[in-house]
């Protein structure tokens with residue numbers, strides 16, 4: 001029997017509807033949420049992501065601006081830009097689009113963003129608060145994966161979740177998030193990475209498999225149990241002479257094989273991607289509400 005294909009766009013639309021109500025409440029208080037995006041250089045993929053984020057803001061009535069800089073900008077200039085945005089009361093969320101050119105220290109830039117405006121959730125204060133189970137900006141892709149699981153009826157509570165990948169952006173924060181002693185989490189989490197021997201031993205014993213390894217179609221049908229719910233975070237370009245662009249996007253899971261075997265699966269595109277953007281919008285609204293770091 002073919003798997004249920006989980007529709008990420010539909011779930012993202014539900015979240016947009018909920019956010020619209022919150023934005024209306026803020027607007028009645030004369031607060032217009034605003035996201036400031038810093039884009040350095042001319043990486044085509046980064047430009048696409050920034051444009052998608054801007055479109056989502058526009059759809060919701062969130063104000064947004066993109067500050068564009070040439071790839072040869074020096075680190076000090078970028079730090080000064082962040083400082084200005086930190087001081088600007090009209091800017092609620094700051095996002096620096098990664099990757100940055102090699103001569104710029106990404107960690108230094110991230111640590112310069114006020115944690116209260118760090119809507120990507122990459123600042124060490126937000127990472128620490130996540131680990132401690134305190135209110136914080138949760139990184140957008142992990143937060144999106146959790147939303148997909150909960151809203152599609154596959155809560156991770158009590159389940160064995162195998163996360164493949166341990167990056168600071170996806171795998172590691174996701175594993176921490178799903179292992180938390182909190183509603184919508186409470187999973188037993190195994191993290192696999194490039195040094196894991198026999199990844200398939202773990203996947204075959206999983207209820208939920210989250211592929212975030214950045215290797216096109218590396219997770220194959222034979223690695224997956226029939227009862228598995230598979231969330232494919234991967235976005236990889238593979239050559240495709242038949243396509244107009246000369247390439248197509250595939251996930252980290254071999255979709256065509258997996259869909260015939262497992263219980264449910266997210267597609268690429270149209271699975272996790274729309275949720276990543278929806279969670280960025282959610283974090284921007286949270287930043288404008290300004291309650292996250294308050295203790296009363």
Ligand SMILES: NC(=O)c1ccc[n+]([C@@H]2O[C@H](COP(=O)([O-])OP(=O)(O)OC[C@H]3O[C@@H](n4cnc5c(N)ncnc54)[C@H](OP(=O)(O)O)[C@@H]3O)[C@@H](O)[C@H]2O)c1
Nearest residue numbers: 141165166167170193194212213214233234235272273276
């Ligand atoms: N949909 C979205 O919104 C979204 C957002 C972000 C990222 N992504 C996609 O998600 C994927 C992962 O992104 P990322 O930034 O986390 O990638 P990354 O920084 O390259 O990390 C990849 C992780 O996978 C592990 N890994 C690599 N090969 C492996 C293998 N053969 N078996 C097991 N583990 C392996 C690596 O292990 P080591 O730690 O040992 O090196 C590393 O922890 C990419 O395809 C990316 O494009 C999608």
